[in-house]
Amino acid sequence: MNYGSLIFLGVFATFVASWWGMVFAPQLQIGSQQPKAPEGVSVAYPSVRPGIAAQGRQIYVSQGCVYCHSQQVRQEGYTFEVLFLGTTNQQATATALDKLGIKGGAQLIAAANETSPQLILTNVSLQQASAAETALKESGANASRVFIPTGADMSRGWGLRQSVAQDYLQEYPVQIGNSRLGPDLTNIGARRPDAAWHLNHLYNSRIEVKGSIMPAYQYLFDKRKIGRAPSPDALKLPPEFAPPAGYEIVPKPEALTLVAYLQSLQTTTPLFEAPMTQMPQSAPAGDTNAPSATNAPATNTPSK
Amino acid sequence: MNGSTSTSSPAEQSREDLVRDIDSSTAAPLALMFFASLAWLVVSALLALVASVKLHSPTILANNSWMTYGHVKPAANDTFVYGFASQAGIAIALWMLCRLGSVRLFAPISATIAALFWNIGVALGIFGVLGGDTTGFEWLEFPTYGSAIFFASFVVLAVIALVTFARRSVRELYPSQWYLLAALLWFPWLYTTARLLLVWHPVRGAMQFLINGWFASGLMTLWLGSLGVAVLYYFIPKLTNGGQLYSRSLATFGFWTLAVFGPWAANLYQGVPLPAWIVSVSIAATVLTLVPLVATAMNLWHTRLAPAFDCSRIWFTTSLVFYVIASLCNIAIALCPISALTVAAESVQVITLYGFVGFALFGAIFHIAPRITGADLACGSRGKITWWCTMLGILFFSGAMFIGGMAQGHSLRDGPPYADSAKMMNGLKPFLRASTFGLAFLLIGNIAIFGSVAKMLRACCCRCCCFGDKSKNVKLKPAGAAR
């Protein structure tokens, strides 16, 4: 250990190894991914963000949103549910349900046939779900197993599936983030489609969320005298946050593009490496009896 | 190994003259770098304090683009790392390379100019970050105009360090020199890779996240960590054991295991949007850094024979303890994803940056500054204030953030399904307040060491009225408590 060149070469060699393993090899794998059309979809995913949203991403970056908001949904596991969609052979299906150990077969059959799909098994393994599905189908019933990604982020409604490398292909700079002082924004566009909410929230987050610690971005807005008629863009603020009479708060282009970016943040496409809950075609959407899989969107904020 | 030949200098020159000669050759660049780095340290603590206050009182300094959390927070981090730790670290590295090689600093004027440009680069970078001109990658926020100047100055200083090293008259190498040599290779490689693949010729998608994490991990363990360990390897034997290191083979083992495993860690934990194998490799590498930690810490702990609680030694003992704590926390965080995405990371960051690296650099500055300025050894009240305030600051901040982070992780993970984040953050507020308290302590400590060194430099300045050619004009008096 008395030769500088020896140390230099040794350190060089070990570092080249890590560079190969942690930079080069991953670059060959995930760095070379291309947008691709998932099964049953004709549009390649992810698509490029529309221009206004891409501009908004620059505002997002320059305001340092990433220091409080992550854009990564974490998944801890998965489970299956079985959905019962009705039957043509009530007798046989009732027996099959009984065999599966499901109580109240008659009511279930009636409910499934007349009103809506019924959730008959929850939190089961793939094998159990498949077995139940097969048994019911053999009895002349229509049943379907449903894949459920599980994890705190899913149950909180922050995402429908975990985030994977494919999701970020069109992003630069990637804002995955390492901190969750605020809620995750992977799916904020699906959770909060309302632009007015976002504008108010940016102007002063306490308007929309009591006790929020998000900084107010009032410098992204103009306060100006109302002209002949109030601007259609002006924020509708509650009295305690409203500007003095005769003035109005109008978002600058920065605020508008930022909101467009937030609205464009949606991860609702299933991928091979990140499957997500997909309802069988025959299940009516938005039904109140729909299984818990249709994670109720959006409750990262308390009601006002 | 046939004994030290540290007397390969001309025979007629006494050791004392030689040492003074070496010290005075480093005086000009080091004076500038110490002053500037400690000034950045104060700025960094101020910015961190502002950022911390904003987390529980968002209306303070609100509605100002320059002072919004997303600008202040990265500015505080970057000021600490590039303004203070890297600058003071490379200054100390230059001094240690001179002393260990028994050689005068090569091209001190160029080093001073490079140091000047370093600070211009950092200032421009911080200015850009505060103004919202950021690359968007953590620890790499500096816009190109700042980072280019900063990095060019780094290269000049690194070349000066390597040339000084090559001209050494003591040929045998001491462990500190291994670490400095490696760090001077690691940092430019990490930095250019990250800038190249993230900013100039960006890679796609999640690769950016991986490279960012790999850089951040390397910045902490390979660059700042190596500087810190080099300082500890130099000062702990020197100040507490008559220059006798416990074991050279342990040091070799620790060094090479770090070189092999360290660069594979990338600050990842299960759940990030990267394929499982990348995450697993990173976690396994992080856990394997336990080996160099044990080797290095054991070696230094055995070296520390005399009780080390006088004002010049306590810095390094404290730093050693925090080195162990920080590395263990790092491993724990990699293995236990409950702390992922929470403020617990900030706790480990402060233990690493202030506890391990900071204490080591503070101690080295308190040791070196009197020698290059001819002032009395700073064993005064300011040193004590710095130690106590930094200590209390770390304990308050890290304790609060660690407990708070665990609570946050718990509510992120197991909280009621629809728990809203405003409620979560309100639960975190007591911890955030305590962390502000801790940062206030850190700020006082930083001001104290800045004042202390500034006073030494001022006295020195008054004596010779010129930083540039001190070696001609001033006869340095021996430092008070030098052994």
Add this chain to the structure above:
Amino acid sequence: MNKDVTNNFDAEPKVSGGQAYLPLWLTGLLGLLLYWGCNYIDKHGSGFNQYVYSPYGDTNQLGSFVIGGDEDYALGRAKYAQICMPCHQESGMGVPNQFPPLAGSEWVNAVGASRLIHLTQNGLSGPIKVKGTDWNLVMPPMGATLTDKELAAVLTYIRSTWGNKAPKVTPEQVKTVRAALGGNTDPQTVEILQKIPDTE
């Protein structure tokens, strides 16, 4: 070393110092942690596959999560993911100049499956024209390790996905071809395949 007396002003750490040996247990710790690390990567690393993320184990498992199709479809998809996807890709488009596409391929969409079964059972070598492009490559006998049911399911899967619409393949068909091949494990070539009727 006589200088030690005179040269102790601000002395540097001794370069030659530290004769203590490296403790054996530390080497043991390194070995132990290396063993653990390899096991950890083996257990959680999913064979360095780029499609596998944390809660999932392997591509086979991911492939079986298909919703809506019948059991054979799920089995076929799972086996495809495990065996075929590394080359032919999830999209069935292959990789230009390396692996030919399956989507829209005239070989996959032939009415009879006999050629496909031969090809997957024994592998393929030599030039072949797919979708108007010439390829010259070697495909290993990927299907040889699968059961009749599994091979039939994979072939059914590739014949009914990505816009392909060819008839199902049954385990019996696979069984017949395997019986006809007997112990023959020679790689197939286009010439051999073209002797097999397109409609079988």
